[in-house]
Amino acid sequence: MSHQIKFIMVGGFLGAGKTTTLGRLAKYYADQGLNVGVVTNDQAADLVDTNALRSQGLHVGEVAGACFCCHFNALMETIEELGSQQKPDVILAEPVGSCTDLVATVIQPIKRLFDADFSIHPYAVLMKPSHGLKILKNDKGSGFSPKAAYILKKQLEEADLILINRIDELSAEDVDEITSLVNEQFPGTPVLRTSALTGEGFDSLVEFLEQDGDFGSKILDIDYEIYAEGEAELGWLNSSVHISAENSFSLDQLLMDVISQLQASFKEQSVETAHLKTIGLWEGFFGVANLVSNDSEPRLSLSSDCTVTEADLIVNARVACDPEALTAQVMQVLQNCAQALNAKLEFRQTQSFRPGRPVPTHRYASPQ
Structure with a gap:
């Protein structure tokens, strides 16, 4: 064979x-x-x-x-x-x-x-x-x-x-x-x-x-x-940004601040988190933080253990709310986190929507 x-x-x-x-x-x-x-x-x-x-x-x-x-x-x-x-x-x-x-x-x-x-x-x-x-x-x-x-x-x-x-x-x-x-x-x-x-x-x-x-x-x-x-009940958001500051900052702490502030925002709006992830990347270093529900604790699932003056961030959010409202909350939290570091924030790309109806390419109604 x-x-x-x-x-x-x-x-x-x-x-x-x-x-x-x-x-x-x-x-x-x-x-x-x-x-x-x-x-x-x-x-x-x-x-x-x-x-x-x-x-x-x-x-x-x-x-x-x-x-x-x-x-x-x-x-x-x-x-x-x-x-x-x-x-x-x-x-x-x-x-x-x-x-x-x-x-x-x-x-x-x-x-x-x-x-x-x-x-x-x-x-x-x-x-x-x-x-x-x-x-x-x-x-x-x-x-x-x-x-x-x-x-x-x-x-x-x-x-x-x-x-x-x-x-x-x-x-x-x-x-x-x-x-x-x-x-x-x-x-x-x-x-x-x-x-x-x-x-x-x-x-x-x-x-x-x-x-x-x-x-x-x-x-x-x-x-x-x-x-x-x-x-379709879930708002879906993927956003990528670049953050840069004159003074160095902890990449891991930034990731946790983003997740924690978003959790607080979602709780305030009474919308449930299905999953929230953010990754920070810079010159071979990376860290990941995530949240799996409003009642869970934010977690640093992968630690970068590095201090940087700039980084690329990607945020993925799957939340039971309107995509436009989700976008506004994510952008506001990212801006707040950048302001706290006296840093510049550049939005690279943001997509937010509700998933469309699944239309499979193939579907077999009985097993082979």
């Missing part, structure tokens, strides 16, 4: 920890001597995840402008480009966090159209505790409407493996409660408890992903009207 590329897709709701998980998986496979390619995905350009993974020395391609399912041909072209110099042994794919129905629209098309080129490995979906626990308990205080909650539930329904992530942030009682709810609502689906940040449970994840079997076969019964309306 000719060389087949391992195709491993890791899904999950916005802020579930997909990027951290993929970064850890990429390092694991690279340490095994394998050639690894990573494909990120977003509804717009200037993705924090792409820049963060590239800054770790990984070979990363980006499919921007729509989800993998709606840009399937772009996904396959990006994989081909990643193999232009050396064919990958492993492709790690990170879909948009507001997308579902990926078995029918991504995995099944690869199986049917590119069967000789790829071996499909288990489709793992990360469970985001901060919103997921409330949604599985049907708590109306989750911050999202039932239509947005529908997406998270459908993501878990089509998984070959459910990963309860961020257990380092939870009490043992909370982890047990989430596990019980997942087992009750998605019976028969294997469940692992993990922390992408600390690596707890990672060996079990790798062991599961290396299994052979008929994976990627759970075709959803899904209402695309509810799905589309749930996605």
